[in-house]
Amino acid sequence: MSFFPAADAADPFIIAALHLPDLSVRRDTSTAFLEDYVLANTRVFLDAGIHRIMLQDQTRQKGPATAETIAVTAALGRTMKRENPELSLGIIVQAHDAVAPLAIAHASGADFVRLKIFVGAAMTMEGTREPLAVEARTYRHQIRRDDIAILADVFDRTCVPLIDVSPEEAAKGAVKFGADGLVITGATFSESLARIRAAKAAGVVRPILLGGSVTSENIAETLAVADGAIVSTDLMRRGAGPADLLHWDTEKARRLVDAAHGA
Secondary structure (H helix, E strand, O other), X not given: OOOOOOOOOOOXXXXXXXXXXXXXXXXXXXXXXXXXXXXXXXXXXXXXOXXXXXXXXXXXXXXXXXHHHHHHHHHHHHHHHHHOOOOEEEEEEOOOOOOHHHHHHHHHOOOEEEEOOOOOOEEEOOEEEOOOHHHHXXXXXXXXXXXXXXXXXXXXXXXXXXXXXXXXXXXXXXXXXXXXXEEEOOOOHHHHHHHHHHHHHOOXXXXXXXXXXXXXXXXXXXXXXXXXXXXXXXXXXXXXXXXXXXXEOHHHHHHXXXXXXXX
C-alpha cells in the first residue's frame, strides 16, 4: 500500500490523529493501559474505514524529546503495527525535534512522520522554533530510511512566522527542502482552503493535506481542494475521561468516511 496513492474515490486520503495522554502530567499511567488505549482506538478508526493513523505524543517539554518519549512512543507504535499489519502508521511528537520522530518511525515500522516547523523560523505558544528540514533529511538518510515520508506543516494556525514570506512561498520552500507532502492549516476553515489553492496556483505539486477543522459536514468541500485531510477532534467521544480507553467514536468516524466517499 503506497503512502500517497493515486486519487481514488474508494480510498479518500484521510489520516486520523490518535493522541496519547500527556505523560508529563500523568506519570502514573501504566504501559498496559497505554497499549490497550492505542489498540482500542486504532480499532475504532480501522472499523470505520480509516487505515492511516498518526500516533501523536502529547508530552511537552523544552528542547528535544526525552528518551522516555522516544521509547514509549516507539513501543506503542510497534504494538499497533504488529496487531494491525494493514495499518499505515505515522508519528508526531510535540517536542521540537527533527530526529526523534524519524527514530521512532524507524523502530516501530511507521510509514511517515509529521514535522510542525519544517522551514522558516516561527514563534509558537511554547517559544521560538527553528526549522527542522536539513537535520531531518540528513538523519533520515543516515539511517537509510528515505522510504519514511515526511509531512511538513507550512506555518499553521498555532504559530507566527518570523520571516517575511507568504504561505505559498513557504510551501514551495518546504518542497525544495525535501517534504514528501505538505500540511496546510489557516486560522479558519475558509483560510485553510484559500492557502491550499494559493500553494497549488504557485506551482506546488506535492500532495497537500488540510490539517485542522475538518468535519463530516465539510469533508466534501475539503477534498474538492486538498488532496487529503487530517482529522481527530470531530471524531471524539463526548465526555471521555482520563481513565477511559475509548476516546474516539466509530459512528462519527464512519459518517466522515461515508461523506468522503460521497465527495
